[in-house]
Amino acid sequence: MRAPIAVFDSGVGGLTVVGALRRELPAEAIVYLGDTARVPYGGKSQKTIERYSEEIASMMVSEGAKMVVVACNTASALALAHLRDVLPVPVEGVIDPGVRAAIAATKSGHVAVIGTKATVGSGAYERGLRAACPDIRVTSIACPLLVPLIEEGMFEDEVTDAVLRRYLSPLRETDADTIVLGCTHYPLVAEAIGKALGYELALVDSAANCASAVARRLASEGLLAGDGEGSLDLGFTDPPDRFLGVAGRALGLATAPAAIRAVPPLGS
């Protein structure tokens, strides 16, 4: 089916998922919407996150999307059930794929999860990890300053390094051997995370696992695009200029995506 897959995030972080989707499903048309006017979602209430997510996703569905990918851990943790209730198309998030990858990676049975305040506060990763493996130990750390630093493009920066050292220092006292990057922005600072930890930990980024889950879902629903060349359209709720560098890096794109459009404001 040639209709596009809709992918959304609060900002640019979900582009890490777009990169994985493009690799896994090169024939698909992908439409991405970053809610740059209202980023970050991570400190907001469940009600607000549900409302923002529904506004964004239903706009994309009304434009013909065949499936919605919630490329945001915060929206996946707090609004996935709501979106599945209100949308007429399949909806995939990033938490379950991240859980599966973490379970596969850990040998010590102790997994660290880093994410926004809302994601960590929701307990969604703990619930998922415990449901899959009841004996697992989980240390979750909220990192609220990271999304703004990443949206500013401060990937290699001493301020980001210092913030990461502060957030990650409690992990040194534990035998956690796996860390879930529980925010789609964080793969953009994966190197800085490794440096701040100063020792080896398996880094779980749910993007690739999410892309495989999307591929399976499209196949089981008979919605795959088939052969041909895919496409990518990017939209943002606020002018995207300052995000283009970040977008290029997230996607590993040498050139700009096919189309970048500004979406009319959605209200606050």
Ligand code: DGL
């Ligand atoms: N990329 C979003 C996530 O995965 C960022 C959250 C935010 O907007 O605070 O959680």
